[in-house]
Structures are given as C-alpha cells and as structure tokens.
Amino acid sequence: MTHPFPTLRVVLGDQLSTRLAVITEADRDKDVILMAEVMREATYVRHHVKKIAFLFSAMRHFAQALREAGFNVRYVRLDDDDNSQSLEGEILRAVKALSPDRVVVTEPGEWRLRESFEALRLALPVLFEILPDTRFLCSHSEFNAWAEGRTTLRLEHFYRDMRRRTGLLLELDGKPSGGQWNFDKDNRKPAPADLTIPPRISFRKDAITQEVLDLVRTRFPDGFGRLEPFHFAVTRRQALRELDHFIDYILPHFGDHQDAMVEGEPYLYHSLLSTYINAGLLYPLEVCQRAEAAWHDGKAPINAVEGFIRQILGWREYIRGIYWRFMPDYLDRNALNANRPLPWFYWSGETRMACVAEVVGHTIDHAYSHHIQRLMVTGNFALLAGLDPVAVHEWYLAVYADAYEWVELPNTLGMALHADGGLLASKPYAASGNYINRMSNYCSGCVYDSKVTTGDRACPFNALYWDFLDRHRDRFAGNPRMPYVYSTWDRMGPERRAAIRTQAALHLEAMAQNRL
Structure with missing residues (x-):
C-alpha cells in the first residue's frame, strides 16, 4: 500500500538495527525516521553515565549511517533547544511539523513504554502502528503457545525446543551435538592461580563519541559511575570486531571458568556482547551461529560453545518470554516479603x-x-x-x-x-x-x-x-x-x-x- 504523505518511523535507542521493518519498509524519498535523546529516558532510573554515553553515541552513529544510506532522519539531541525531553513529546512534535499520515514504531522492550505508546495511539490524530521486534528468535505468541498448559516453565525444556527450532548444535538425526543437551556441569571450575586472561580490544573515540562524552559529563555531573575510560563499540562494524575477538580468543576458554571470579578481573572469559545484542548492533542468531561454527572448525570446545549459546538462545529468549507473559503484575511480586532498603x-x-x-x-x-x-x-x-x-x-x-x-x-x-x-x-x-x-x-x-x-x-x-x-x-x-x-x-x-x-x-x- 502506498501512502500519499510521509510515514514517521520511530527508532528507539535500543533498536539500532537496519533489519527491523521500521527501516526495511521505509520509503527513502518520502518517509522520515525519528530518533531522539530525551532526559526522561536517561533519568527514569539513575543510569550509569557509561550506559547513557554508549547509547547516545551509538544512536548518533546509527543516524549518520542511515543518512549516508539515503534515509531522511530527524535526529533530536539532548541539548536541542526545542527538545521536549520525552519520546512521546518528540513524536507529537514531529507529527505537528511533518503532517505524516501514520506513525510506525517497533515494540519497545519495556512495559512502561508500551503502555505509554498505547496511550499515545489514542491521542494522535494519525494512525499509530506498533510492529513486533523481529530481532528475537521466539515471538510472544510462540512463547505463550509453549507455556500454555505447563505447570512449570523451566528453562531446560524451552531451551531444547529452541535448539530443535533453530537447528543449532543439532545433528541430522535430531540428537544434540556432543551427545548431550547441556554441559553446565563442566562449566563450574574456579579459576586457577595462574589463569591468563586475553587482553580486550578498545576503540578510538571519534568526534561523535567525544562530543557525547562531553555532553554526558556536563549534563549528568552527579550521574552514577565512572565515564572514562570509555571502551565501548558504538557502531555495528565495531561490534562485529568485538564478536570476532571473542570467537577467536575468548570463547575457547569461556566454558571452564564462566562461574569463576577473580580480584581485579572484571571480564575474565565473558563475551561483553550482551550490550551490543540488546541495543541491536548484533543479532542473537548470528552470534550463536558464529559460536557453533567455531566448534565445527575445532576452534572451541563443545562445553564452551553450548554454554554460550544456551545463554543467548535459551536464557535470553526465555527471560523475555517470561517478562511479557507476566507483566505488569510481575513487577509487584514479593513472595518472600522482603522490605529492607537498599544499602548505600x-x-x-x-x-x-x-x-x-x-x-x-x-x-x-x-x-x-x-x-x-x-x-x-x-x-x-x-x-x-x-x-x-x-x-x-x-x-x-x-x-x-x-x-x-x-x-x-x-x-x-x-x-x-x-x-x-x-x-x-x-x-x-x-x-x-x-x-x-x-x-x-x-x-x-x-x-x-x-x-x-x-x-x-x-x-x-x-x-x-x-x-x-x-x-x-x-x-x-x-x-x-x-x-x-x-x-x-x-x-x-x-x-x-x-x-x-x-x-x-x-x-x-x-x-x-x-x-x-
């Protein structure tokens, strides 16, 4: 269906993916993509200043890449004079300025935003569509179909179903690669005293990132955490380099010591990829496939690869299913009647x-x-x-x-x-x-x-x-x-x-x- 007026397409800060329909279905000559840095999202909890800086820098780099690809991008910076400082306010402001015939967003990852967008749907004078987030490997309906009628919703059952659905670490006869579904018992070793940790990579801070760091330093002087040194990947290309580094140098050792903790070692053999997957710079399936290929190529043992894939294909998808199935009441659960305040x-x-x-x-x-x-x-x-x-x-x-x-x-x-x-x-x-x-x-x-x-x-x-x-x-x-x-x-x-x-x-x- 063609639209005589532009469509306003909203991209949130954790949806930095060109594979989402909000981008793939855009008319580059006519539609406008809206991205906005707003204070309400940066302060509804006391976010770490590195988290704010990562998202703002990644958003600005993503917007730049979209413009270079021929998209029309309306980007609102945190310090723009007319910034309403809320996503809802920026959508309303863009609708008034552009007169689109509809607004399209990808489903947000938080219940509060989903509810806010549902209210905005009623307030807008134009059609407001919320599209599914197709980055995930299990849709809401698929998870609910799996959960329906079960007395317990255990990860292991869900995980095996996802392995069968995707074919990851599965032999042609349907049996699990390596002869068993789960190698967790092999992944609980404490770290030996002579454990050698491979160095991690870092990225040069370009002008965009440096500008964001200056902004965060100025606007969030009392924010939680230490802003620098800042080592995050802020583009898909950089995130893919992080993935390469993990597969080649870290994954082979991940399994044995993934439960270990060592003084002065914040990372050990963990991937550091969740930040990039959750923001859209990497895709869960591609990450799992890279890990599986490393096992097939003899570059990583099965216990490391299976344990890593279980975290993404199993736990990550399972947790999301639980969240959307049981919200908003899930937030109010307090089965143990715990009530002491958080210590300083x-x-x-x-x-x-x-x-x-x-x-x-x-x-x-x-x-x-x-x-x-x-x-x-x-x-x-x-x-x-x-x-x-x-x-x-x-x-x-x-x-x-x-x-x-x-x-x-x-x-x-x-x-x-x-x-x-x-x-x-x-x-x-x-x-x-x-x-x-x-x-x-x-x-x-x-x-x-x-x-x-x-x-x-x-x-x-x-x-x-x-x-x-x-x-x-x-x-x-x-x-x-x-x-x-x-x-x-x-x-x-x-x-x-x-x-x-x-x-x-x-x-x-x-x-x-x-x-x-």
Missing part, C-alpha cells in the same frame, strides 16, 4: 565485604559485571538480607550497560531474589561465604573470614544464609533440593542456632548504619 554500598562500593566491594567497584568502573558476580554476590546478598525487590531491580536496571527491563527484571526478581515465588527457579540461589570462597579469590584479603559464622570476623554471608533459610523454612523445607541444608541446620542445636540468629541481626543492624 550498592552505589558507593564502600563496604568491608571484599566480594561486594569488588563487584560494585567493577560496576562503577565498567557498567558491567558478569552473571555470577550479579547473581551470587550482589544478588545473593540482597536475597539473604531481605532487600526490597523493587529497589534492587531499579539498581540493576540503572547500573549495567546491557540492562533493559525485559531482561533485567525477571533476572532480578526471579533468579536473584526468588520474589516470583519460584516461577523461574525451583530453589532460591542462596549461598554462604563458602561458595564465594570456592569460586573466587576475593575472600583471601577480606577483613571477614568466610569460614567463620559468629563473632567479630564472621562473614556476613554465613549467618545471613542460615537466618534466611530459618525465616523461610515453611516455604522451602519441602523443596526436594533442600532437605540436606535443613538437616544441617537442625543438627547445630538450639544454642548454636540462636547465636547465628543474633549474629545475623547484628549484620543487618550494621548494614542499616553503613558499618558492614
């Missing part, structure tokens, strides 16, 4: 707990920490201490460059905090200091002792772990994966259990007073 050290890193200080320090410096640091250090502490799920969710959403609500919220409420009552995880990911000591070298320099549960040098994770299990015994005692821990607790005897409860209360008091 989540923002400052100022705590005597070496593991938390290390992970928050990485977050401040890089807008990044890898999934075990997020789940088993900051997430685990939040779970054990009973921190308010919404406050923890907003922190994770703010501080990581790859965080958007569709991916961050279920990871936080479901995986880290068990606030969804077990929808995602069959048991809470609760762990004592022993786990952190086993999987990291953080504990060796800590003022607390990971082997001590009570007393002045007691690791806070220990007493809080047992106190957490005790508080929620009615909920978890019947879990088939937890009889051993409760039998261990019962064998301690009443005096020992009372001492641990007292120690946990002291830790929580110290946390509230910023003394932990």
Whole structure:
C-alpha cells in the first residue's frame, strides 16, 4: 500500500538495527525516521553515565549511517533547544511539523513504554502502528503457545525446543551435538592461580563519541559511575570486531571458568556482547551461529560453545518470554516479603565485604559485571538480607550497560531474589561465604573470614544464609533440593542456632548504619 504523505518511523535507542521493518519498509524519498535523546529516558532510573554515553553515541552513529544510506532522519539531541525531553513529546512534535499520515514504531522492550505508546495511539490524530521486534528468535505468541498448559516453565525444556527450532548444535538425526543437551556441569571450575586472561580490544573515540562524552559529563555531573575510560563499540562494524575477538580468543576458554571470579578481573572469559545484542548492533542468531561454527572448525570446545549459546538462545529468549507473559503484575511480586532498603554500598562500593566491594567497584568502573558476580554476590546478598525487590531491580536496571527491563527484571526478581515465588527457579540461589570462597579469590584479603559464622570476623554471608533459610523454612523445607541444608541446620542445636540468629541481626543492624 502506498501512502500519499510521509510515514514517521520511530527508532528507539535500543533498536539500532537496519533489519527491523521500521527501516526495511521505509520509503527513502518520502518517509522520515525519528530518533531522539530525551532526559526522561536517561533519568527514569539513575543510569550509569557509561550506559547513557554508549547509547547516545551509538544512536548518533546509527543516524549518520542511515543518512549516508539515503534515509531522511530527524535526529533530536539532548541539548536541542526545542527538545521536549520525552519520546512521546518528540513524536507529537514531529507529527505537528511533518503532517505524516501514520506513525510506525517497533515494540519497545519495556512495559512502561508500551503502555505509554498505547496511550499515545489514542491521542494522535494519525494512525499509530506498533510492529513486533523481529530481532528475537521466539515471538510472544510462540512463547505463550509453549507455556500454555505447563505447570512449570523451566528453562531446560524451552531451551531444547529452541535448539530443535533453530537447528543449532543439532545433528541430522535430531540428537544434540556432543551427545548431550547441556554441559553446565563442566562449566563450574574456579579459576586457577595462574589463569591468563586475553587482553580486550578498545576503540578510538571519534568526534561523535567525544562530543557525547562531553555532553554526558556536563549534563549528568552527579550521574552514577565512572565515564572514562570509555571502551565501548558504538557502531555495528565495531561490534562485529568485538564478536570476532571473542570467537577467536575468548570463547575457547569461556566454558571452564564462566562461574569463576577473580580480584581485579572484571571480564575474565565473558563475551561483553550482551550490550551490543540488546541495543541491536548484533543479532542473537548470528552470534550463536558464529559460536557453533567455531566448534565445527575445532576452534572451541563443545562445553564452551553450548554454554554460550544456551545463554543467548535459551536464557535470553526465555527471560523475555517470561517478562511479557507476566507483566505488569510481575513487577509487584514479593513472595518472600522482603522490605529492607537498599544499602548505600550498592552505589558507593564502600563496604568491608571484599566480594561486594569488588563487584560494585567493577560496576562503577565498567557498567558491567558478569552473571555470577550479579547473581551470587550482589544478588545473593540482597536475597539473604531481605532487600526490597523493587529497589534492587531499579539498581540493576540503572547500573549495567546491557540492562533493559525485559531482561533485567525477571533476572532480578526471579533468579536473584526468588520474589516470583519460584516461577523461574525451583530453589532460591542462596549461598554462604563458602561458595564465594570456592569460586573466587576475593575472600583471601577480606577483613571477614568466610569460614567463620559468629563473632567479630564472621562473614556476613554465613549467618545471613542460615537466618534466611530459618525465616523461610515453611516455604522451602519441602523443596526436594533442600532437605540436606535443613538437616544441617537442625543438627547445630538450639544454642548454636540462636547465636547465628543474633549474629545475623547484628549484620543487618550494621548494614542499616553503613558499618558492614
């Protein structure tokens, strides 16, 4: 169908993909593509300054590439005088200026924006279309069809279905490559003392990126995190170089030590590609296919390749399906009735707990920490201490460059905090200091002792772990994966259990007073 007037095509900051219909169906002679940097999106949570700079620079580079390809681009900068500072305001302003016969957007990745766009649809004098986000490998309807009628929505079942659907790591007879679906048991090794980490690549900051860094420095002087050094890829070409580097030098070692944590090493063998996939600069299928090809070519072992593909093909698609199936009520879930405020050290890193200080320090410096640091250090502490799920969710959403609500919220409420009552995880990911000591070298320099549960040098994770299990015994005692821990607790005897409860209360008091 032809349109006598231009179509206004809106591209959001995390939709920097030329494969989306909002771009592929555009009339280059007539349609206008709208992109806007707005304060409302930059400040609805306290976003890391690196995250803001990455998105603004990537958006400006994407707009430049579109113009060079012959598209008409209306780009609104944050500091433009007429900027309304909201996406809705910029769409309304563009409609008034251009008189299009319709507005087309790709479905946003956050419920609040979807609701806002639905309200805008009613307010606009022209047709407003919301197109599906086809970058994902499982549509809403496909996920809902898979989920319908199931009593439990477990990742492993979904992941195997996605392997069959895409053919990734699948033999001609339909059996999994390597003889099994999941090699996770081979991917839990702590890092040896002599572990050698390959260097990471960085990119020259061109005039566009430098201008953005100056803007962010000026407009967000009190923003969270450290702005420089700034190493992000900001174009698809640069993101593809990151992908090449990961496949050639990092992936071969990814599997064995993906759960390890090492002092002073924020990245280890993790890919750093989620920021680029979630913003549209890379595509999930192409990334998975590159990893699969590395295995076929003998350049990476099956446990590394399968574990990496599972994170993208399995977990990423699964989490998105959960988000859209259960929102908006999912955000209000608090099955464990956690209500303590977020401690200041989540923002400052100022705590005597070496593991938390290390992970928050990485977050401040890089807008990044890898999934075990997020789940088993900051997430685990939040779970054990009973921190308010919404406050923890907003922190994770703010501080990581790859965080958007569709991916961050279920990871936080479901995986880290068990606030969804077990929808995602069959048991809470609760762990004592022993786990952190086993999987990291953080504990060796800590003022607390990971082997001590009570007393002045007691690791806070220990007493809080047992106190957490005790508080929620009615909920978890019947879990088939937890009889051993409760039998261990019962064998301690009443005096020992009372001492641990007292120690946990002291830790929580110290946390509230910023003394932990």
